[in-house]
Amino acid sequence: MNNSSNQLNEEQLNELNNLFNSISDRQLKDFGNITASNKADGSLITSCDIWSDQTIVEGLSKIAPNEGVLSEEGEKIVPHNDAYWVVDPLDGTTNFAAGIPYWSISIARFVKVNHKPHFS
Numbered sequence: 001m002n003n004s005s006n007q008l009n010e011e012q013l014n015e016l017n018n019l020f021n022s023i024s025d026r027q028l029k030d031f032g033n034i035t036a037s038n039k040a041d042g043s044l045i046t047s048c049d050i051w052s053d054q055t056i057v058e059g060l061s062k063i064a065p066n067e068g069v070l071s072e073e074g075e076k077i078v079p080h081n082d083a084y085w086v087v088d089p090l091d092g093t094t095n096f097a098a099g100i101p102y103w104s105i106s107i108a109r110f111v112k113v114n115h116k117p118h119f120s
Helices: 010-030 047-063 093-098
Strands: 036-038 044-046 068-071 083-091 104-113 116-119
Touching (some): 010 104, 047 068, 047 104
Parallel strands (some): 068 083
Antiparallel strands (some): 036 044, 083 104, 104 116
16 A cells, blocks of 8 residues: 555545544543543553554554554554554543543654654
């Protein structure tokens, strides 16, 4: 699906847009209606964090199947792929869980150029 320059094509960009719209819709639905628990490191996590993370990772694996994903709720190992995504599926869980309307979906795509990652 990727071309030789590692640029995402229009179909992939549209699929990403649809994926993040669906994630946003679910997060808005859950906002103010969810409780949080603590992860091993003491930070908060909600079922919406977990659902968002799983949905994003699954979606990215379909949209860009040869690219890796480093997600906050997944393994903490940088993928060895030439292109990979870094994801925080619900950035601002403390605000989200407290009913404060300031959170985001944070995502970045890195493409290795000369064996070094570059933001794409």
